[in-house]
Amino acid sequence: xxxxxxxxxxxxxxxxxxxxxxxxxxxxxxxxxxxxxxxxxxxxxxxxxxxxxxxxxxxxxxxxxxxxxxxxxxxxxxxxxxxxxxxxxxxxxxxxxxxxxxxxxxxxxxxxxxxxxxxxxxxxxxxxxxxxxxxxxxxxxxxxxxxxxxxxxxxxxxxxxxxxxxxxxxxxxxxxxxxxxxxxxxxxxxxxxxxxxxxxxxxxxxxxxxxxxxxxxxxxxxxxxxxxxxxxxxxxxxxxxxxxxxxxxxxxxxxxxxxxxxxxxxxxxxxxxxxxxxxxxxxxxxxxxxxxx
Ligand code: SAM
Numbered sequence: 001x002x003x004x005x006x007x008x009x010x011x012x013x014x015x016x017x018x019x020x021x022x023x024x025x026x027x028x029x030x031x032x033x034x035x036x037x038x039x040x041x042x043x044x045x046x047x048x049x050x051x052x053x054x055x056x057x058x059x060x061x062x063x064x065x066x067x068x069x070x071x072x073x074x075x076x077x078x079x080x081x082x083x084x085x086x087x088x089x090x091x092x093x094x095x096x097x098x099x100x101x102x103x104x105x106x107x108x109x110x111x112x113x114x115x116x117x118x119x120x121x122x123x124x125x126x127x128x129x130x131x132x133x134x135x136x137x138x139x140x141x142x143x144x145x146x147x148x149x150x151x152x153x154x155x156x157x158x159x160x161x162x163x164x165x166x167x168x169x170x171x172x173x174x175x176x177x178x179x180x181x182x183x184x185x186x187x188x189x190x191x192x193x194x195x196x197x198x199x200x201x202x203x204x205x206x207x208x209x210x211x212x213x214x215x216x217x218x219x220x221x222x223x224x225x226x227x228x229x230x231x232x233x234x235x236x237x238x239x240x241x242x243x244x245x246x247x248x249x250x251x252x253x254x255x256x257x258x259x260x261x262x263x264x265x266x267x268x269x270x271x272x273x274x275x276x277x278x279x280x281x282x283x284x285x286x287x288x289x290x291x292x293x
C-alpha cells in the first residue's frame with residue numbers, strides 16, 4: 001500500500017511493521033532508519049542526482065530506497081531477507097511524477113558478499129557510467145563489505161555507508177590517535193575517507209546500543225603502492241599486536257636481531273621509543289619493504 005507519508009517516518013514504519021508482522025532480525029543487522037533528516041543526510045553526502053546509478057546494500061523496508069528513488073536515482077538493491085521483496089513491492093511508490101518505477105528499481109535476493117556485479121547488474125546499469133554505492137549497512141559485516149567492494153571489479157565513484165560510529169572513527173583516523181590502526185591503514189591506502197554525519201541510536205527502529213556515522217569513501221586517483229598486499233597487511237597487523245608497547249617491541253616477532261630493528265627504526269626517521277600509532281602509512285610501506293629486503 002502506497003502512502004503519502006514517507007517510509008522513514010516512524011509512524012509509517014510502525015504501520016508497515018504491524019501490517020506485515022515484521023520482526024527485525026538481529027542476526028541480519030536489521031535496524032530500520034526512522035529519521036528523515038538522517039536519510040536525507042545520506043542522500044546529500046552521496047551527492048545523489050537524477051540519473052545516478054546506485055547500488056544499495058540491504059534496503060530493508062525501503063526508507064533509504066524510497067528517498068534515493070525520489071531523488072531520481074536508478075537503484076539496484078541487494079538483500080538477503082526473503083520476506084522483504086513483497087513489502088518493498090507493496091510499499092515503495094509505484095510511480096513518481098507519472099513515471100513507472102519498475103524501470104528505475106531492481107531488487108536481487110543475494111548476499112552482497114557473493115555479488116558478481118557485472119553478471120548481476122550488467123543488463124540494468126551502464127558500467128561505462130559512474131556507479132555509487134549507498135547503504136545503511138548491516139553492521140555485523142561492515143569491514144568485509146568495504147573490502148569486498150574495494151577489491152571487486154566495480155568501478156565505483158563513491159561508497160556512502162552508515163556504520164557503527166566506532167568503526168567510522170577507525171576508518172578516518174590519523175596517526176598519533178587511539179583509533180589509528182590496521183583498519184585505518186588498509187582502507188586509507190586505497191580510498192579517501194570523509195566523515196559526513198553522526199546519527200543517534202534513537203534514529204533507528206529497533207534502536208541499536210551504539211551510535212552510527214555516515215562515511216564517504218572515494219577511490220584515490222593513485223592508490224598507495226604497498227607492494228605485496230598480504231605481506232604489508234601482516235606487517236601492519238603485527239606492529240599493532242600490542243599497541244601500547246613500542247614499535248621495537250612489536251617488531252621482535254618479525255625481526256629477531258635487535259641491532260637490525262634499531263637500525264630500521266632509525267632509518268624510518270622514528271624515535272627508538274615510537275609506538276605503532278606514531279608510524280605514518282608511508283613509513284609502514286617503507287618498513288614492509290625493508291623487512292622483505
Ligand atoms: N536500508 C534499510 C534502512 O536504512 O532502514 C535497512 C538497513 S539494515 C541496517 C541492514 C539491511 O541489510 C537489512 O535489510 C538486512 O536484511 C540486510 N542485509 C543483511 N545482511 C546482508 C547481506 N549479506 N547482503 C545484503 N543485505 C544484507
